[in-house]
Structures are given as structure tokens and as C-alpha cells.
Amino acid sequence: MILGRYRSLLTAVSVAMLWWIAACSPSTAATSDPTTVMVKDFMFEPVSLTVKAGSTVTWANTDDEPHNVVSDTGLFRSGAIDTNESFSFKFDKPGTYHFTCSIHPRMVGTIVVQ
Amino acid sequence: MSDDRSLQSRRNALKCMAYGGAGTLFALAGGVFMPIELAVAAADKQGAARLGKPLFVQISDTHIGFNKDANPDVNGTLTQTIDLVNGMSEQPALIIHTGDITHLSKPAEFDLAQQMFSRLRTTELHTVPGEHDTTDATVTEYFNRFGKASDNKGYYSFDHAGVHFVALINVLQFKPGGLGTLGTDQLAWLAADLKGRSDSTPIVVFAHMPLWTIYEPWGWGTGDADQLMQQLRRFGSVTVLNGHIHQIVQKVEGNMTFHTARSTAYPQPTAGTGPGPGPLKVPAEQLAKMLGITSVSVVKHPHSLALSDTTIA
Numbered sequence: 148m149i150l151g152r153y154r155s156l157l158t159a160v161s162v163a164m165l166w167w168i169a170a171c172s173p174s175t176a177a178t179s180d181p182t183t184v185m186v187k188d189f190m191f192e193p194v195s196l197t198v199k200a201g202s203t204v205t206w207a208n209t210d211d212e213p214h215n216v217v218s219d220t221g222l223f224r225s226g227a228i229d230t231n232e233s234f235s236f237k238f239d240k241p242g243t244y245h246f247t248c249s250i251h252p253r254m255v256g257t258i259v260v261q
Numbered sequence: 262m263s264d265d266r267s268l269q270s271r272r273n274a275l276k277c278m279a280y281g282g283a284g285t286l287f288a289l290a291g292g293v294f295m296p297i298e299l300a301v302a303a304a305d306k307q308g309a310a311r312l313g314k315p316l317f318v319q320i321s322d323t324h325i326g327f328n329k330d331a332n333p334d335v336n337g338t339l340t341q342t343i344d345l346v347n348g349m350s351e352q353p354a355l356i357i358h359t360g361d362i363t364h365l366s367k368p369a370e371f372d373l374a375q376q377m378f379s380r381l382r383t384t385e386l387h388t389v390p391g392e393h394d395t396t397d398a399t400v401t402e403y404f405n406r407f408g409k410a411s412d413n414k415g416y417y418s419f420d421h422a423g424v425h426f427v428a429l430i431n432v433l434q435f436k437p438g439g440l441g442t443l444g445t446d447q448l449a450w451l452a453a454d455l456k457g458r459s460d461s462t463p464i465v466v467f468a469h470m471p472l473w474t475i476y477e478p479w480g481w482g483t484g485d486a487d488q489l490m491q492q493l494r495r496f497g498s499v500t501v502l503n504g505h506i507h508q509i510v511q512k513v514e515g516n517m518t519f520h521t522a523r524s525t526a527y528p529q530p531t532a533g534t535g536p537g538p539g540p541l542k543v544p545a546e547q548l549a550k551m552l553g554i555t556s557v558s559v560v561k562h563p564h565s566l567a568l569s570d571t572t573i574a
Binding site for chain 1: 329330331355364365366392395396397398424435436437438440478479480536537538539540
């Protein structure tokens with residue numbers, strides 16, 4: 148009971164801190180967002196992203212060329228993500244998820260869900 | 262890439278690989294690829310009338326739906342392209358579209374493209390999809406409209422004027438990190454399709470992505486194309502056409518001529534220039550000189566076909 152209450156408090160503090168970080172450093176929010184994969188210059192950045200189970204990952208394209216995100220296992224497949232558009236997918240289960248851009252299959256990346 | 266440079270290096274172009282210029286007409290005769298005419302000059306409005314008697318015209322990479330700086334009016338440049346084809350003194354028997362009909366595989370883009378193609382005086386249109394045509398979640402928009410010829414498989418063949426045409430699909434089944442793929446089913450179908458055909462039958466093969474490796478880091482090639490070439494090698498005249506790279510690159514290997522077509526929408530950088538194969542923005546007055554069609558004529562039936570590239574301005 149006490150432990151549970153402590154956990155809740157810890158969670159609340161963590162959320163508050165995350166909010167504080169996000170609110171106080173808006174200029175770096177886009178690139179340091181721990182659940183965003185930037186799609187730029189025909190590359191995924193970061194090429195490997197680690198998130199917690201239950202996280203929603205967003206791929207944001209800033210190229211003049213559309214890209215897409217296709218899971219190697221068929222778990223997810225975006226439509227074409229055009230310039231300044233994004234695609235999101237929620238990862239519920241831990242695991243390693245590889246994906247590729249089927250328009251430019253040289254572009255590959257990985258989401259590690261813990 | 263200037264046309265002058267292309268013309269100067271013509272001899273080298275015949276030996277290996279080169280970037281063709283507007284108005285260069287090539288003939289394949291007895292396995293030897295040679296320029297027979299330099300008839301169609303850029304910015305020549307009579308160009309269309311001087312193209313000769315085309316067997317077919319290849320249109321590629323229309324990218325309907327694209328609206329970025331490299332060409333905010335792809336509908337306008339496709340309209341110019343269609344006018345160019347419709348203005349030819351003798352209409353081609355058929356039109357081939359080598360893919361990337363649309364930019365984002367959206368239904369409205371396909372509908373608009375079909376509406377625009379319906380203005381072509383030549384009504385027989387054969388298509389293959391590009392990777393931009395197959396990005397919808399269910400990969401059905403292209404096949405709902407153009408899948409009938411192939412029973413929704415994407416590959417099919419037909420005969421016209423003694424020439425055997427083979428349409429192939431190499432934009433599905435991507436291996437992550439790899440090139441385009443034909444796949445074992447398609448290659449087995451082709452083996453059966455070619456079986457029993459005389460070596461003297463002229464063959465025209467067309468697909469979206471290059472069927473030979475032009476630049477692997479950008480995925481400009483097909484991983485299992487070698488197996489295709491083994492099947493085609495015995496034929497006396499093989500013409501392999503594709504789009505995808507929005508510029509002309511060609512190669513001759515024995516009796517096989519490989520040729521990529523220009524886009525009607527926007528140019529792309531030459532291999533390895535810049536971060537990737539995206540739209541290339543050029544000064545507005547240059548754009549139309551980098552967009553166009555490829556026309557293929559029978560020169561000496563049935564053994565030789567001639568390729569000619571024409572820009573829309």
C-alpha cells in the first residue's frame with residue numbers, strides 16, 4: 148500500500164518533470180522527443196529508437212519526397228507520408244521491430260520496445 | 262547535363278552507358294546499336310511531326326498529385342506531353358506507361374490521371390505500377406483501375422506487329438535495404454511465356470524500376486534481374502524499358518538495349534548527387550527541356566527497333 152502510493156507519487160513526479168522539460172525547452176522538443184523518428188534526407192533519424200511498451204511512435208517526414216513506413220512482419224504499414232506529414236503507431240508489446248520505406252527500400256530502421 | 266555533351270560523347274554512349282539528349286534517334290540493327298538520325302531538336306515545335314512512324318510511345322512518371330517547387334503544375338506538363346503525342350503525324354499503335362502514374366496512390370490522383378489519359382488519340386494504353394502507385398494501405402487503388410490486363414498480378418504479355426511485349430512488376434516484394442524484386446513466381450511465368458517463341462521474335466520488356474543496376478545506393482536496380490536476362494539472352498532483339506529515375510540512361514549489351522525514360526513531371530539528380538533521388542528543382546525555363554517521352558519505331562522489321570527521345574519544349 149505504501150509502496151503503491153510511493154509509485155504513484157514517483158509517476159506523478161516523472162510526468163511533471165517530463166512536462167517541465169517539454170515546456171521549458173521548446174526549441175529542442177522536436178528533435179529530442181523520445182518517441183519521434185525524423186524522416187529527413189532519405190534517412191530515419193534515429194535509425195534505432197528505444198521506447199517503453201505502450202508508447203506511440205511518430206514518424207515525421209520533412210523531405211520533399213514522400214516516404215512510408217512498412218513493418219517487416221506486417222504489424223504496421225503507413226500510407227505515403229508526404230512532406231510535413233506524419234504517421235503514428237502504438238507499440239503495446241516489448242520486442243524489436245524492423246521497418247523499411249517501401250518507396251526507397253534502402254531506408255531501414257528499428258524500434259526497440261522495452 | 263547538356264544535350265551537347267551527350268551528343269559529343271555519343272560514341273562512348275554506344276559502348277557502355279550514357280545520358281541521352283533530346284532528339285537522338287537510335288536504331289538497333291543486327292545487334293549493333295547506332296544513331297541513324299538526329300532529327301528532333303529541343304524547342305522544336307515541329308518535333309512531333311518529325312518523329313516518324315512510331316510503333317509505340319512510352320510515357321513515364323507522371324506523378325499526378327505532386328505539387329512541390331520542382332513542378333507545381335504536373336497536370337500542365339502532362340497535358341503538354343499528351344498534346345505532343347496527339348500531334349504526331351502518325352499516331353503510335355499503343356502507349357506504354359512505365360509507372361508512378363500518381364504521386365501518393367490516392368484515388369483522386371488515379372481518377373485524374375485516367376481522365377487525362379483518355380484524351381490520348383491512341384486509346385490502347387498498357388501500364389505497370391511504380392512504387393508511388395502502391396503505397397496505399399491495401400495496395401488496391403492501382404489494381405482496381407489497371408489490374409485487369411494482368412489478373413491483378415501486375416505482369417502480363419501481349420503481341421503487336423510481330424513484337425512480343427512483356428510487362429513486369431518490380432516494385433512489390435522489396436527486401437529491406439535492397440533493390441527492386443521480380444520474384445520467383447513472375448520469373449517462372451515469364452519462362453513459360455517465352456517458351457516456344459522464336460529467337461528472332463523482337464522482345465520489348467518494360468517495368469518501372471531499372472532492370473539493370475544503375476546505382477545501388479539509391480536502389481536504382483532490380484536484385485534478381487540476372488535471372489531475367491538469362492531468359493532473354495537468346496533473342497536477337499531485346500529492348501528493355503523503364504522509368505523511375507526521371508532521366509535518360511542507356512546501355513547496350515549484346516542484342517539487348519536498356520533505356521530509361523524521362524518523367525513528364527520533374528527531373529531527378531544524376532546518380533549520387535545530393536542526399537537522395539528526390540525532385541530536382543531547376544530554373545523554370547529549363548524544366549520543360551528535362552521532361553518528355555520515348556518513342557519506339559520499327560526500322561527494319563522484324564529485327565530492329567529505333568528509340569527516340571523528345572522533350573515537351
